[in-house]
Amino acid sequence: ILSALLSSPCSLPNPEDALLVKAPMDAVENAVTPAAPSTVANGTSSAIIVEEFEDLASLVRDDEASVSITVVGASGDLAKKKIFPALFALYYEGCLPKHFSIFGYARSKMTDAELRDMVSKTLTCRIDKRENCSEKMEEFLKRCFYHSGQYDSEEDFKELGKKIKQHEGPRVSNHLFYLSIPPNIFLDVVKCASKSASSVSGWTRVIVEKPFGRDSESSAALTKGLKQYLTEDQIFRIDHYLGKELVENLSVLRFSNLVFEPLWSRQYIRNVQLIFSEDFGTEGRGGYFDSYGIIRDIMQNHLLQILALFAMETPISLEAEDIRNEKVKVLRSMKPLRLEDVVIGQYKSHTKGGITYPGYTEDKTVPKGSLTPTFAAAALFINNARWDGVPFLMKAGKALHTKQAEIRVQFRHVPGNLYKGSFGTDLDRATNELVIRVQPDEGIYLKINNKIPGLGMRLDRSNLNLHYAARYPKEIPDAYERLLLDAIEGERRLFIRSDELDAAWELFTPLLKELEQKRMAPELYPYGSRGPVGAHYLAAKYNVRWGDLGGSEH
Numbered sequence: 001i002l003s004a005l006l007s008s009p010c011s012l013p014n015p016e017d018a019l020l021v022k023a024p025m026d027a028v029e030n031a032v033t034p035a036a037p038s039t040v041a042n043g044t045s046s047a048i049i050v051e052e053f054e055d056l057a058s059l060v061r062d063d064e065a066s067v068s069i070t071v072v073g074a075s076g077d078l079a080k081k082k083i084f085p086a087l088f089a090l091y092y093e094g095c096l097p098k099h100f101s102i103f104g105y106a107r108s109k110m111t112d113a114e115l116r117d118m119v120s121k122t123l124t125c126r127i128d129k130r131e132n133c134s135e136k137m138e139e140f141l142k143r144c145f146y147h148s149g150q151y152d153s154e155e156d157f158k159e160l161g162k163k164i165k166q167h168e169g170p171r172v173s174n175h176l177f178y179l180s181i182p183p184n185i186f187l188d189v190v191k192c193a194s195k196s197a198s199s200v201s202g203w204t205r206v207i208v209e210k211p212f213g214r215d216s217e218s219s220a221a222l223t224k225g226l227k228q229y230l231t232e233d234q235i236f237r238i239d240h241y242l243g244k245e246l247v248e249n250l251s252v253l254r255f256s257n258l259v260f261e262p263l264w265s266r267q268y269i270r271n272v273q274l275i276f277s278e279d280f281g282t283e284g285r286g287g288y289f290d291s292y293g294i295i296r297d298i299m300q301n302h303l304l305q306i307l308a309l310f311a312m313e314t315p316i317s318l319e320a321e322d323i324r325n326e327k328v329k330v331l332r333s334m335k336p337l338r339l340e341d342v343v344i345g346q347y348k349s350h351t352k353g354g355i356t357y358p359g360y361t362e363d364k365t366v367p368k369g370s371l372t373p374t375f376a377a378a379a380l381f382i383n384n385a386r387w388d389g390v391p392f393l394m395k396a397g398k399a400l401h402t403k404q405a406e407i408r409v410q411f412r413h414v415p416g417n418l419y420k421g422s423f424g425t426d427l428d429r430a431t432n433e434l435v436i437r438v439q440p441d442e443g444i445y446l447k448i449n450n451k452i453p454g455l456g457m458r459l460d461r462s463n464l465n466l467h468y469a470a471r472y473p474k475e476i477p478d479a480y481e482r483l484l485l486d487a488i489e490g491e492r493r494l495f496i497r498s499d500e501l502d503a504a505w506e507l508f509t510p511l512l513k514e515l516e517q518k519r520m521a522p523e524l525y526p527y528g529s530r531g532p533v534g535a536h537y538l539a540a541k542y543n544v545r546w547g548d549l550g551g552s553e554h
């Protein structure tokens, strides 16, 4: 059991169980290394192992419960692109429980075979693990079923419930619903699913996709509505950026490296930049995007969550509640965004290399004359002793020149720098910068000043570079894999608590209302460009220069 657990790519069910295995690590290692059987036989180690065997055995016994996962909105974009492929990857890795079934639910009429056909087109195996791929796909698809129904029909959900029951048989059964549907029908589904298809013998959990409302009021109403049918611990509000490898690594980088944590404050950090850029527009998604816009789509959730993890105080433990308490604290220490600290933009058509890329409002799914921003840059501040006065700059945009997400930390100047003369007038080039590249081509690098080898004294800007592809050749799991597995295991650390959500909306709601009331016109930028010039003026106001996205620093 120990060998299997240690070599498993899946996480353990909860942090205590992880500790359970970690505590006597030397003994555990001996147990799984044939070279040292005698150590296992000696007093203390074997006693610990026996005790743990019992706990681990009980975990294994729990595996006998079945899990039925219903993807509500199975005919949609997210289900096809992310959810089914992530479930397959978990299956392939052996991370799903022994007894599981997957049900697609939507209004579209489909047979099981049609669902399987649709899903099969989206499945891939990891590059480094092609072995038995097609057999595994076949096995997985046999566990996928479809049920067509209305989102507000208790009858239809009752039928779904019966189908689930048939597949799970007499064992303890757990039900996970993934709401991969537009937010205006979340409540209908939760009402019907909780009344007619929830588990009677095990747990029922619901993963709720973003956006969680449009502002403080609608979000509070949604939370109140959900709580009529579910308890807080049944609700898993997903923000898939929290499942990204480099975002999860933020706390490791900071809290387990002495060289970073002491520098993590206004004393040494000049500004922090959180940048999201996509090189494609909203083509075909206008129906959703136009009533939300980039601030609600990316900033209020993905970038703000990264900011909270970056800036929070040290949690008292790695327990979900301790981490989330710290995130809420830092969000509550922030000032709501001010209109003068925000720049909005919208992409317009642009012709390049003989190809014309359409502007946002030229999309059939976007209302004519829409003022919805597809780009925004903002300066945020945290009112606490650690971060007072440090600008946290966010930038998010669609149809830009590159697809990238990064965290850039620019450090202060070295006081009385002896080498000042070597940098000419551009002293900013002499400051250190830590770059955490979330995607693509994940990596972490620190820009430092270095002497160019040779006679004389010339300085160079160089990188201390952790390039993931070189250091960790194994393919990185998709964020949805991690988060689905966490939801199945009841691990809540990477999901959003309702007070976190309230605090996030408090920051953005006044700005969003003002933008809409004043009908602020976004600055137009060409499709495929670096975005509106206004973003540079905003940064300059706080003495910041945006990091160079799209640079080839690896």
Ligand SMILES: NC(=O)C1=CN([C@@H]2O[C@H](COP(=O)(O)OP(=O)(O)OC[C@H]3O[C@@H](n4cnc5c(N)ncnc54)[C@H](OP(=O)(O)O)[C@@H]3O)[C@@H](O)[C@H]2O)C=CC1
Pocket: 073, 074, 075, 076, 077, 078, 079, 106, 107, 108, 151, 179, 180, 181, 182, 183, 185, 209, 210, 211, 288
């Ligand atoms: N797509 C993405 O990349 C991401 C999406 N999300 C979120 O995930 C959820 C699902 O997104 P996505 O898959 O793109 O959405 P889709 O627009 O593809 O909708 C999913 C399914 O919901 C049903 N549906 C769509 N519109 C309506 C409507 N007005 N009333 C009732 N049912 C409707 C359709 O199924 P049918 O007609 O068969 O019932 C559709 O296949 C949303 O909350 C979105 O914000 C979050 C992050 C990324």
Ligand SMILES: O=C1O[C@H](COP(=O)(O)O)[C@@H](O)[C@H](O)[C@H]1O
Pocket: 240, 278, 297
């Ligand atoms: O939540 C969303 O995220 C995607 C970007 O996700 P990524 O994992 O591909 O970076 C974005 O395209 C979409 O607009 C938004 O709703």
